[in-house]
Amino acid sequence: DAGVIQSPRHEVTEMGQEVTLRCKPISGHNSLFWYRQTMMRGLELLIYFNNNVPIDDSGMPEDRFSAKMPNASFSTLKIQPSEPRDSAVYFCASSLSGTDYEKLFFGSGTQLSVL
Amino acid sequence: DAKTTQPTSMDCAEGRAANLPCNHSTISGNEYVYWYRQIHSQGPQYIIHGLKNNETNEMASLIITEDRKSSTLILPHATLRDTAVYYCIVTVFPGLRGNKLVFGAGTILRVKS
Numbered sequence: 737d738a739g740v741i742q743s744p745r746h747e748v749t750e751m752g753q754e755v756t757l758r759c760k761p762i763s764g765h766n767s768l769f770w771y772r773q774t775m776m777r778g779l780e781l782l783i784y785f786n787n788n789v790p791i792d793d794s795g796m797p798e799d800r801f802s803a804k805m806p807n808a809s810f811s812t813l814k815i816q817p818s819e820p821r822d823s824a825v826y827f828c829a830s831s832l833s834g835t836d837y838e839k840l841f842f843g844s845g846t847q848l849s850v851l
Numbered sequence: 852d853a854k855t856t857q858p859t860s861m862d863c864a865e866g867r868a869a870n871l872p873c874n875h876s877t878i879s880g881n882e883y884v885y886w887y888r889q890i891h892s893q894g895p896q897y898i899i900h901g902l903k904n905n906e907t908n909e910m911a912s913l914i915i916t917e918d919r920k921s922s923t924l925i926l927p928h929a930t931l932r933d934t935a936v937y938y939c940i941v942t943v944f945p946g947l948r949g950n951k952l953v954f955g956a957g958t959i960l961r962v963k964s
Contacts, residue, residue, distance in 0.1 A: 740894075769951065779895070779938075779954035792951060827894050840887075840952060842894025 738762075740843035742828050748849045754816040757846045760809055761830030769829040769840060770803055770813050779827075785811065786833060818850045855939045860959040863933075869926040871958055873939030876920040881943055884915060885952065886924045888935040895938065895954070898924065929962045936960075 741760040749755055761768050769784040783793040785805045796803070800819070805811040815822055825847050829840040856874040863869040875884065885900040899906055899913045901922075906913045912925040926933055938957040 771954075778956055779889075781951050781953060784951050829894070839885075839897035839900070840895070842896070845892075845894055 740828055740830050740841050742826075742843035742846050744846060745844065746847045746849075748851065749818055750851050751819055752817045753850075754814065755818045755822075755848060755850075757813040757826050757828075757848070759811045759813070759828030759843060761811070761828070762841055763809070765830035765832050765841075766808070767831045767833040768805060768811050769831075770811070771827040771829065771842075772824045773827065773845075774824045782813070815848075818848075820850045823848055823850050855941055855955055857937075857939050857955065857958045859956070860961065862961050862963060863926075863929045865931060865962055865964045866928055869929040869933065869960060869962070871924040871926075871937050871939075871960065872921065873924070874921045875939070875941045878919050878941050882941050883943070884913065884919075884922050885940040885942060886911070886913065887938045887940065887952075887954070888933075889938070889957070890932075890935040898937075929960075931962050931964060934960060934962045 743758045767786045770782040771779050772782055773779045780795055782795045783803045784791055788805045801815055803813045825845045827842050827845045829842040831838050831840045883900050883902050886898040887895040888898055889895045898910050899908055901913045901915055903915055903919055915922045936957040936959050938954050940952050
């Protein structure tokens with residue numbers, strides 16, 4: 737199993753530009769999570785989906801952020817327009833919900849730098 | 852979800868057992884204790900979880916006190932590769948709609964040779 741795959745690994749962009757981060761969860765998993773990590777705020781949950789439906793987006797910082805999951809094997813996190821304070825590592829994770837052994841598997845992350 | 856308290860950092864000698872404590876005095880009956888770790892520049896990795904009984908797997912052991920107000924993660928023979936941030940998380944039983952994990956600051960474990 738390839739694990740959770742995120743792309744790109746690194747993204748450098750200028751303030752005001754649109755940024756799209758991509759995630760492919762582990763096949764068969766039915767929950768997907770987007771986290772953001774910074775030195776100041778640690779790991780923050782932005783949004784999570786179950787069976788492709790957004791369940792909790794209370795962590796999405798503002799309207800500039802949006803996430804979609806059009807099918808079970810793909811999700812995107814979009815920032816438009818991007819700002820320097822969005823610079824962080826963005827992690828995607830997936831899990832198989834509904835079992836006693838639910839655990840999250842994380843991708844390698846996308847390092848985003850907004851200049 | 853119940854709040855957890857962990858020491859900011861700990862040191863451990865290579866080859867010795869690393870015992871990482873976690874306080875969760877407000878835990879409720881349907882909440883599990885999860886442990887994850889994050890090695891530098893990688894995504895967090897699941898270690899172990901439990902409800903009230905002690906648990907052991909190939910990575911670690913989890914000891915939960917009888918009143919469930921605290922727990923200890925034990926790495927029996929720490930190696931340099933175990934140097935990481937260790938997160939203790941308390942959360943309700945995972946349901947069919949998934950369950951979000953809220954990460955705190957964690958404990959920085961430094962294994963030294």
